[in-house]
Amino acid sequence: VRHPAVCEALAPTSGYDVVQQFHRVRARTLLLCAPLEIDDYAVQSMPDASPIKWHLAHTTWFFEQFILKSLVEDYRPLDECYERLFNSYYQTLGVVHNRAARHVLTRPTVADIMAYRRHVDEHMEQLLYAQPENASLASLVTLGMHHEQQHQELMLTDIKHAFFNNPLLTSYSGHKPKLDAVQPAIELQFVSFAGGLRIVGVDAKADHFSFDNEQPRHRVWIEPFALSNRLVTNGEYLAFVRTGGYRRPEHWLSDGWQAVNAEGWERPLYWHESLESEFTLHGLAALRLDAPVSHLSYYEADAFARWAGMRLPTEFEWEIAAANAPVKGNFFESGALHPTPAVRTSPEEVSLEQLFGDLWEWTASAYSPYPAYVPAGGAIGEYNGKFMCNQWVLRGGSCVTPQDHMRATYRNFFHPHSRWQFSGLRLAR
């Protein structure tokens, strides 16, 4: 499945730019549904995942709730019940439908939800054309577009999980995986960085979009460190599995060892028990040994690093290393929908490959507020800040992240046991 590239940064400079970008983002969400059958829209394979139809409605709800209801005086919702059904976690707005039971929402129908999207899109367009100079409106719409892009990624990770749990192992893309001849992965080498006082994060007044959790810019003290030039491969992780990595408690954090035993983990989530193939968005594919190992929990990434005699990078080491790198890589727009082997981009020196795209990289940093962090005011302040407990930071984006959604300061976060995201690791020492 090839999708039209959307590569300009999502940073509108006028009201009319906002309208265009708004429609582009909204259209892409629908494009992601093109390979699906109507029966696929309601499935929820686990509490962490959501039905496709819920994603379609919730991203719409976001614009309605935070923009139309507050800025359009005579705005009439299409259906008052949607306020509760499609609220994800904004408790200060009222009662929220049980997250684990989103699959019971067979009604409203998919057709109803498509009508809801059209209703909100029409009112958003009218508002944006009526108030092209309204800067706070533009920034809210930009937030809503980035929110929708986060859900575009979730739609792909959630449908992958649903298809994996169905013995038919359906290919989302409808394509057979390309079985390129497997080359040896490029040699694992390390790039060193000096220590010292460094600046990380982003200023709230920067001329580009950022989430509140990336702010403010602040100083950190860094000891000298080195990062591996590429992500850890399936071949390297296979050696960990074959040498009893999942049976030896000394490699694991206590909580990780508990997860291994409670969940019966023996290999990465989507690997077949033969250890020769893995489930992808193109269906079951040969396990390419030179491609990055993916869909690891934090516990697995951490255990592998310890087994290898190294560690995970902190989020600040990662950010310092990526600060001047171009935001290029195997993003959603490549159409690969799967991480691909690293390619050496510099013939003369060892360079950091795969910093952006391919896989979210687990870091050794707990997801916590930066010094002087202030969440946005009102209900929208629930977006990021209240999750700063018991989750870990991932950096860099993945092969299902839209490219114009990513930047070096971006902090993604998941619980350490989560495995259904496109997550992998880079080594540090």
Ligand SMILES: [Fe+2]
């Ligand atoms: Fe959301």
